[in-house]
Amino acid sequence: MSLFAAADAIGLVTFAVSGFLMGVRKGLDLLGIVIAAFLTALGGGVIRDVIVGRMPIAFTEGSVLLFVVAGIVLALSLKLHKKERxxxxxxxxVMDSIGLVAFAITGALVGIEAKFNLFGVMLLAFMTAVGGGMLRDMMVNEVPIVLTSDFYGTIALLIAxxxxxxxLVGCLGTFTLMSIAAGALFLRLLAYYKKWQLPKLGG
Amino acid sequence: MSLFAAADAIGLVTFAVSGFLMGVRKGLDLLGIVIAAFLTALGGGVIRDVIVGRMPIAFTEGSVLLFVVAGIVLALSLKLHKKERxxxxxxxxVMDSIGLVAFAITGALVGIEAKFNLFGVMLLAFMTAVGGGMLRDMMVNEVPIVLTSDFYGTIALLIAxxxxxxxLVGCLGTFTLMSIAAGALFLRLLAYYKKWQLPKLGG
Amino acid sequence: MSLFAAADAIGLVTFAVSGFLMGVRKGLDLLGIVIAAFLTALGGGVIRDVIVGRMPIAFTEGSVLLFVVAGIVLALSLKLHKKERxxxxxxxxVMDSIGLVAFAITGALVGIEAKFNLFGVMLLAFMTAVGGGMLRDMMVNEVPIVLTSDFYGTIALLIAxxxxxxxLVGCLGTFTLMSIAAGALFLRLLAYYKKWQLPKLGG
Incomplete structure (x- = not known):
């Protein structure tokens, strides 16, 4: 398994865990919790695939599903929902940031392949990376957290x-992608620990 | 009209009534109520068709629309919105359960035709059967009821x-489908009257 | 630029401003505000294009994006978010009504081209015109305002x-479209200043 596929798998597992935790916290039943886990992990990719008009990978390849199941099993066996935050x-x-970066890169590459303009590529990277989490939040009637706080969705846009x-300049290759991924991962972790926030206009 | 088409029609009428009632209860105006009825009845099928990449049936065939209109007219003429629950x-x-079963079977068959894996087939059956109701609940800012209580969405997953x-074993035919439908319908009604609930993990 | 393209541009700018204002009001951060502006302006068109199965225009043509950016810059430079309502x-x-009419006509024409039935054409006109605003409201957990009050979505349905x-009768041409647009615009402004409301059934 390549480094990139590993990052993708880490993202699926982590996003599934985050959906699982939100489901428990919001009082969903077992079915709702499982759906929240699947939606959070796979929702972004499904939106991406529907937009570019290809069959969602999640419905034809079994491997991605295993990682979601792994996330649920992991959360259950570690009793994560009994722990605080x-x-x-x-x-x-760290795992969530790896997933963010991996999903954003996949989304951007799919957008470039589909000959989207800069906006399309940025939107596709953004939706792939944070779309699942937004669906999760909207489903349980929360304003998507990515819209209100933290320096998170911006990372996906920068990557795109x-x-x-x-x-554009023809230097897209494994080395460039790895450098972008490493830089973005560093920036995300720095932003998290420095508690960076984007400005608000209200007040 | 075959038995299956009849079950499908019953589902459309009942889901339209349920959207109508939710619209009235949430204080929507006449336009909002009509949209809630159409969205609840047709939303699941539209999601299914968009995912497999075919033109939504609701936009090209008029017959399904008649059943939604019938549901609205029925609810209005029986003054259902003046009655309690x-x-x-x-x-x-009973009618809602028939619709649940019919829609889940249609969704599963479309998924098999599109060569989806087990997950894709289950998701398509689930979205076809409960997607309209989830859209209805999310539109009026309720956590979709199918995620929090009752033994309902699980029926669609079992059917799928x-x-x-x-x-897989090559025994898909009218008789098998009828048996699955009858069994699922029985199970759903049993679950309703026994007040079965899936467990929750919170607390 | 034709009169119709101008109306479309006015719609994009105005809808972007409306998303911007909602984003500020709901306490979103800068990224959230920008996304709310883009979603409100482009969401309806993207839904329309996904439904008829073509690549969303917003992702391949840059021109529509400029109008959204213009809306955001306009709102910022006029400090609209510091003003009351x-x-x-x-x-x-007036600008919002022009956008409503222009978007509804585009949606209806795309539906006719895709050989939709009356319902499909009405739904496509409706979603194109008010879908962006509905996504905006659902994203920040408001019941879409178009469903609860005002004589607004109905205009899109009448246009369709x-x-x-x-x-159907073969009289679709520039003159007919202009007449419909002018009549709908007049009706919308009349409805606004007369405070027309659709009836509700609750109570």
Whole structure:
């Protein structure tokens, strides 16, 4: 398994865990919890595939499903829902950031392949990376957290911008992607621990 | 009209009534109520068709629309919105369960035709059967009831599992489908009157 | 630029401003505000394009994006978010109504081209015109305002009905479309200043 496929798998597992935790917290029953886990992990990719008009990978390849199941089993066996705010554990933050970066890169690449313009590529990277979490939040009637706080969705947009520029000047390759991924991962973790926030206009 | 087409029509009428009632209860105006009825009845099928990439039936065939209109007219002429909790009338429960089963079977068959894996077939059956109701609940800012209580969405998943297994071993035919439908209908009604609930993990 | 393209551009700018204002009001951060502006302006068109199965225009043509950016820049430079209820300024109402009419006509024409039935054409006109605003409201957990009050979505449905009838009798041309647009615009402004409301059934 390549490094990139590993990052993708880490993202699926982590996003499934985050959906699972939200489901428990919102009083969903077992079916609702499982759906929240699947929706959070796979929702972004399904939106991406529907937009570019291809059959969602999640419905034809079994492998991605295994990682979601793994996330649910992991959360259950570690009894994560009995712990306080497991989303703030350092290991969770790191894994979640790896998933964010991997999903954003996949989304950007699919957008470039579909010959989207810069906006399309940024939107596809954004939806792939945070669309599942937004669906999760909207489903349980929360304003998507990515819209109100934290320096998170911006990372996906920055990644898309860089990937798009690299593709324009023809330097898109494994090395460039790895550098972008490493830089974005560093930036995300820095933003988390420095508690960076985007400005608001209200007040 | 075959028995299956009749079950499908019953589902459309009942789901339209349920959308109508939710619209009245949430204080929507006449346009909002009509949209809630159409969305609840047709939303699941439209999601299914968009996912498999075919033109939504509701937009090209007029017959399905007539059943939605019939549901609205029925609810209006019986003044259902003046009654207390018409969703709990025995006749409503039976008709709603028939719709659940018919829609889940259609969704599963479309998924098998599109060569989806087990997950894809289950998701398509689930979305076809309960997607309209979920859209209805999310539109008026309720957590979809199918995620929090009752033994309802699980029926759609069980149906999809059985239909998928039958298709795998090559025994998918009218008789098998009828048996699955009858069994699922019985199970749903039993679950309703016994007040079965899936467990929750919170607390 | 034709009169119709101008109306479309006015719609994009105005809808972007309305998303911007909602984002500020709901306490979103800068990223959330920008996304709310893009979603409100482009969401309806993207839904329309996904339903008829073509690549969303917003992702392949850059021009529509410029109008959204123009809306955001306009709102920022006029400091609209510091003013009280700018959505009620006469100029905003007129521009918003022009957008409503232009988007509804585009949606209806795309539906006719896709050989939809009357329902499909009406739904496509409705979703194109008010879908972006509904997504905006659902995203921040409001019941879509178009469902609860005002004589607004009904205009889109009336436009679709008229365009569909014209296409049936073969009199669809620039003059007919302009007449429908002018009549609908007049009706919308009349409805606004007369405070027309659709009836509710509750109580």
């Amino acid at each position: 497991p989303e703030r554990f350092a290991i969770f933050i 911008l860089l990937v798009y520029l690299c593709s | 018409p969703e709990r009338f025995a006749i409503f429960i 599992l059985l239909v998928y297994l039958c298709s | 700018p959505e009620r300024f006469a100029i905003f109402i 009905l008229l365009v569909y009838l014209c296409s």
